[in-house]
Amino acid sequence: MSLPLLTAVTPQYEAQLTSKLGSSSVVHVVRRCADLAELLGASAAGVGRVAVVSADLRGLDRGAVQDLIDRDVLVLGVHRPDDEADERMLRRWGVRVVLPADAAQPELDAGLLALISTDPTGSAPHGAEVDHAGAGDPVQGAGTTERARHSPSEQEGLSQARGRFPTEDVGEKAPGDTGAGGHGFGHDRTGDGLPGDGQTGVPGQGGADRPHDQGQVVVVWGPVGSPGRTTVAVNLAAEAAEPADPVMLVDLDTYGAAVAQVLAVLDEAPGVAAAARAADKGTLDRSTLTGCAPEVSPGLRVLTGMPRPDRWTELREHALQDVLAQCAATVTLTVVDIGFCLEADEELSFDTTAPRRNGAALAALEVADQVVVVGSADPVALQRLVRGLDQLAAVTSAPTTVVVNRLRPGAVGKDPGRRVREALRRFANVDDVVLVDEDQVGLDAAVLAGRTLREARPGSPARTGLRELAGRVTGRELAPRRGRGRQRRTADV
Structure with missing residues (x-):
């Protein structure tokens, strides 16, 4: 038959x-x-x-x-x-x-x-x-x-x-080509003059299988509230970025994208939407990706997020995985800022092929090499962090690094670092935590200037924890702190 x-x-x-x-x-x-x-x-x-x-x-x-x-x-x-x-x-x-x-x-x-x-x-x-x-x-x-x-x-x-039809395509493929049903992490990188070609990610990390010469994808997630996901993602990418070792920062928060505002990138259209459309059409390559991602400081490119939450339907999961695959083929480190919600809400309806509001976050977690989990140092946020870690474990098996942001004695009492560590060890069985000190004045000044802490307030106490996090993610020793940056912010590529 x-x-x-x-x-x-x-x-x-x-x-x-x-x-x-x-x-x-x-x-x-x-x-x-x-x-x-x-x-x-x-x-x-x-x-x-x-x-x-x-x-x-x-x-x-x-x-x-x-x-x-x-x-x-x-x-x-x-x-x-x-x-x-x-x-x-x-x-x-x-x-x-x-x-x-x-x-x-x-x-x-x-x-x-x-x-x-x-x-x-x-x-x-x-x-x-x-x-x-x-x-x-x-x-x-x-x-x-x-x-x-x-x-x-x-x-x-x-x-x-x-002879024209091998089961596995072996003909010419565009950079980031994914094959049937894949996410495209299996292709080698070829030099095109971009800084950082030939660099490798951290070996031994989890997430999607890929050759050693593919960059790693680090997803920054945190539970509901405002624990500082975007702040950590932006400054993590900034601390790791170098002209010879570039970093891509991707805003996939479908509820409240804010990376463009934090870095004062006034683009006419969201870069992540343009990249997703190119992936859908099959035209996403290195030059297209870099054209969608302006360089905001030496070595740091940004794919800005959706300016309005109701445009989340433009970010389909398969296209975003292609975008992240091309990022991994272009730079050594991709930092992804995602929204708080991890529910697969389409399972509540009869239309199982409907687009998912949280599909962007779930797609990023599916291919993540590492996940940075952000919580805030106050009783309510710590409780949400403990519950969020259980929820995250059901979605991804990638290695996680827990970051507690806005560490201050006023919220948890004297010796806040010890108290936070004890609480997470007791209720979440987490022994290793990166602590980021509170510096609201420094962060306010950085956001007002549209810059990162590294540029606007290099002496900020919050940078100690953020640099420790960047060192863990990249697996390399970071250069000593520099003086005040004088780079002019631009959205030109």
């Missing part, structure tokens, strides 16, 4: 392509979808197991392809003949097998067989012979070969065409 197939192809090639697909012994056409919405609806209803989409289909993007893949639908992409740009775009969106729309019948059948050989469910159509020895057939995964029974002339055509 052949597999049921859906088509969603622009009219120019639909009739010709559908006729060839109808003659295939591998699949049979069950519906010709007029648009993307019909295709997604049919796939959600379980009508088809294979979908053929054209690169110029209106509304098609990485998110739509990922939705099909998540529903166990095998996706075959077609593009206009000799259109290499569309071919590369489909591959960036996660389409493993891509063909020109005018492909001959043997080539089309070979592409379908190659696609089916990647099926994780193992469902092959009737008449396909599976050889797990994998003896040299080009259409293969890790030792798996699919061979359909055809006439001798068809077999000859298939043999000539199969």
